[in-house]
Amino acid sequence: MSLDFLQRYGARRLTVYAPPPPPEQEEEDESQTGESIHLDLEMPEHSWRAIATGNELPYDDELPRRFVDGSYFGENVAWLQDVLGRPVPVRLAEIGGICMCADGRTLRREAAVVERVVASLLDPFPWDEVEAFGSALQQDRLQLLCLQPQRDEPGSSLDFERRELSFDFRRNSEAVRLGVLRAMADLEAAALEHRSDMPTIVDGPLGRLFGATAPEWDVIGVVKRQVGDYLHPHGYVTMLGLQPGDRTPAFEITSRHLKVISWYLKLAGGDGEMPDWGYIRVEVPTESIGRHNMSYINRLSRYLLEIRCRRNRYARGPVSLEPIVRAEESIQALFEPLNPLKQHFWRLVGI
Template identity: 40%
Template sequence: MAWLQTVEGFPIPVRLSEIGAVLMCNTNRRLQREWHIVERVVTMVVEPFPWDEVESFAAALQAEGFRLLPCQKPKEGLTYDFQEMRKATQNRSMDEMIRLEKQALVRAGQVPILVDGRLDPRRGGFDEANTPVVGMIKGHHRNYLHDEGWRIYYNLQFGQRTPAFLLPQEHITVVSWYLRLDSTTSAMPDWGIVRLEIPEKFFRLQLQQDSTYIDALSRMVCEYRCKDKSYERASVSLYPIQRAEEILGATMTGGDQIVSRFYNLTQL
């Protein structure tokens, strides 16, 4: 993260990111990379600067293998709060990474698909009425359960799930449930629990709300659970996700190298 300053004194964060997406295919229990993309992007609010300078900066970046990613200023406008400005660039970079993930989803077609993350931000990459897609969420930052639901949640054993529930989101509605992938003794009560979700339209139109599909899907996810305890997020991850991260990591430029190239180019 570097930063510039406008003539009015507003701090403008300049965020360097290497983002990517990968499509893995499981054929006869063998994972293969079908497609991947990696991009180096520089994200910043460009509005305060003369457009000819922005274009020149973008061209210089492109010549060195970087892409300028213009970012909207915060809703309240430019601010002296550096963290608020930094958050705007971070969100823009994340949105761009999700755009790449949508490309991977489109290439997958109508085969069963597991997505690492929520489905709503990746809408448009799949047909919510016809694509057998499931999203897996590792972190739980919102409360979707009532008191009895939480009691069930904390008492889940390995392979058990909570009852499914409808979860309206910003653009689509999903059917969601919690599943315990790891029940290591003496761990915290929420250890090894993930949330899964499928499009409500698919559940209603293609499955006729048959909950046995949810049971079978939960068993499949448990079979794919990550068993490599040296992997930092093994308790809430799957082997295909671990392999996808390894493949993307191998295709990315080393952190120190890309940062050095960026600073040599920009002199920031």
């Protein structure tokens, strides 16, 4: 029976393991590889200063009406060993991508995809057995993700570089976790491409969702957690001095994915707040500015301020947009509770 694959290779339950950080904490990790930054796009680097966004909202054809988000719940639930004794994690997760569309003051679900996945690093095992295991899981609405270990040289983009399993369980677990996040990004991309006839806001950087070809319509990426080292010292001083409603000058980021115009926008904050809290980083494809003009940046920034989350009880409210929060709630309502799902999986595979 194909479902006994894990049992045959001595898999054991894993019930105590630190839960992964939220997906947004890793959203820029890979997109920063090989980037170049052009900081004097809007004004010379030495002249950087805070820019007030003003009160003008986007024109009707610029106004974002679609909002795309992804969500992920999962954890390692088992582990087995290959013939060399290296520990191989097995992760059970639910992932989803959703697009909400604004119809006047109403947000409605336009497209949503949810998948239950079993993810692991299975290259060391006989491929016919792995395929049979995957086929058997599909009968129970579980998708098998066969992922690759991390590269020995972090950030390398060489496709032919050999990847090897590690004896470090945490390193192998990180490879699986990031692989699941990439699968989640694929579902976000599918929700995004459901329609391409109106401006769309995406939760996270755009490089996760596009290849080298920029979208032919306006797509705006909103990054909540600032982990990239994009600015010069005077730029950081400028950013930390922003007041709500201010932004930094725009700069250009060129990566192996695509070329974007980016800037930091202060959504919220004041006395008593952490100095780096309340900022988002906004991305638009460089081609978008060509379709509009630089004043589009202020109009878009003003709109983002207008739709910011104002819920005091939402932990990430100061860096979140209300339509994205609504999208997150909508997609998570389609998920099943993780604990019953784990129990079902363990019974299914006989461990």
